[in-house]
Amino acid sequence: MTDFQATRAMFDLPDGVTYLDGNSLGPLPAAAPERMARAMRGEWGEMLITGWNKAGWMDQPARLGDRIGRLIGAPEGTTVLGDTLSIKVHQALAAALALRPERRVILSDSGNFPSDLYMAQGLVEQLGRGHELRVVAPEEVEAAIDEDVAVTMITEVDYRTGRRHDMPALIAKAHAAGALAIWDLAHSAGAVDVDVAAADTDFAVGCTYKFLNGGPGAPAFIHVAPRLIDEVQPALSGWLGHADPFAFEPGYRPGPAIARMRVGTPPVLAMAALETALDIWDGVDMTDLRAASLALGDRFIAGVEAACPELELATPREHAQRGSQVSFRHPQGYAVMQALIAQGVIGDFRAPDILRFGITPLYLSEGDIDRAVDVLAAILRDKSWDRPEFHARAAVT
Numbered sequence: 013m014t015d016f017q018a019t020r021a022m023f024d025l026p027d028g029v030t031y032l033d034g035n036s037l038g039p040l041p042a043a044a045p046e047r048m049a050r051a052m053r054g055e056w057g058e059m060l061i062t063g064w065n066k067a068g069w070m071d072q073p074a075r076l077g078d079r080i081g082r083l084i085g086a087p088e089g090t091t092v093l094g095d096t097l098s099i100k101v102h103q104a105l106a107a108a109l110a111l112r113p114e115r116r117v118i119l120s121d122s123g124n125f126p127s128d129l130y131m132a133q134g135l136v137e138q139l140g141r142g143h144e145l146r147v148v149a150p151e152e153v154e155a156a157i158d159e160d161v162a163v164t165m166i167t168e169v170d171y172r173t174g175r176r177h178d179m180p181a182l183i184a185k186a187h188a189a190g191a192l193a194i195w196d197l198a199h200s201a202g203a204v205d206v207d208v209a210a211a212d213t214d215f216a217v218g219c220t221y222k223f224l225n226g227g228p229g230a231p232a233f234i235h236v237a238p239r240l241i242d243e244v245q246p247a248l249s250g251w252l253g254h255a256d257p258f259a260f261e262p263g264y265r266p267g268p269a270i271a272r273m274r275v276g277t278p279p280v281l282a283m284a285a286l287e288t289a290l291d292i293w294d295g296v297d298m299t300d301l302r303a304a305s306l307a308l309g310d311r312f313i314a315g316v317e318a319a320c321p322e323l324e325l326a327t328p329r330e331h332a333q334r335g336s337q338v339s340f341r342h343p344q345g346y347a348v349m350q351a352l353i354a355q356g357v358i359g360d361f362r363a364p365d366i367l368r369f370g371i372t373p374l375y376l377s378e379g380d381i382d383r384a385v386d387v388l389a390a391i392l393r394d395k396s397w398d399r400p401e402f403h404a405r406a407a408v409t
């Protein structure tokens with residue numbers, strides 16, 4: 013059994029803060045500052061260029077990729093780190109389209125995060141071969157999979173509502189139609205009991221700064237099914253994805269297996285911070301995490317619905333259709349969230365009217381959930397959210 017009291021003690025959260033935004037940026041692992049100092053002074057400072065070999069910097073993307081792989085059900089050697097999630101979406105999509113040259117449709121849904129759709133739009137333009145990005149409502153994805161579809165590009169958990177797709181069913185449908193499947197696990201990795209091997213996805217991508225707690229700007233990951241990886245011709249053919257980077261050959265040859273999805277120099281310092289988060293994850297069983305997340309989510313929904321009748325639940329109640337966040341709608345959602353944050357209960361807001369709360373058992377207890385409900389109810393009761401300072405919009409919501 014996972015000891016969630018022990019994991020709570022491994023994070024450094026400010027006093028007086030109830031943090032319900034781990035779905036957007038996970039908190040600081042308590043061991044990270046010391047590990048970062050060691051990476052800077054002991055490795056960069058002392059070892060200088062020799063750190064690439066001596067401190068194992070060059071192997072970090074594969075080593076940490078395998079540790080993330082365990083959390084998403086990916087076999088060893090099929091997941092690698094680097095770049096941002098938007099870049100990993102581009103890589104997966106370019107590879108998938110090249111594997112289905114006779115097809116023209118990329119199928120996605122309107123619940124997808126805009127960057128994924130933007131990356132697809134940019135790639136379609138760049139290829140100039142008449143591809144079409146077809147965006148349907150989330151509940152219409154299954155029916156929209158037909159033999160024109162080259163690839164489905166779906167984010168498992170909706171960033172606004174927390175609605176979770178039936179990933180195995182949609183992948184089976186895609187494969188039956190001869191299409192490939194890319195799954196974005198931005199709100200799944202470290203959040204739900206996803207199993208990419210059992211679901212038989214072709215590609216999976218995700219970020220590490222949300223539920224995985226890797227820190228702001230921590231690198232993204234990509235997983236490619238072992239049955240496909242040797243066929244993948246990387247579109248971003250950088251030197252560190254080359255079969256022999258230090259041969260400095262004039263021509264590109266893809267590296268072995270998942271190593272070919274690397275592009276350039278890895279962000280060594282950011283990965284040192286991520287490593288401390290993965291040390292915590294090593295003690296976590298994803299089945300336990302999922303059960304704890306659903307229990308806390310149920311508690312939050314019940315509490316808010318009992319105390320705040322003016323809020324409307326935007327997240328599916330049914331466990332199978334829920335990720336690890338709970339969202340409510342309120343016409344003045346932005347101001348309500350600012351008033352909450354001013355009281356130390358931190359969630360976030362997504363236009364036009366969504367209050368988002370990340371449910372993260374690694375560092376949230378039932379007491380934290382109850383406190384968040386109490387503060388939210390008090391703010392709505394006394395209408396303190398309507399003060400002018402809570403209506404002023406900052407750049408990041």
Ligand SMILES: *Cc1c(COP(=O)(O)O)cnc(C)c1O
Pocket residue numbers: 096097098099124125127128167171196198199219232
């Ligand atoms: C958070 C998120 C992103 C962000 O991409 P970055 O390149 O890391 O900024 C992309 N896609 C989805 C689905 C996300 O949830």
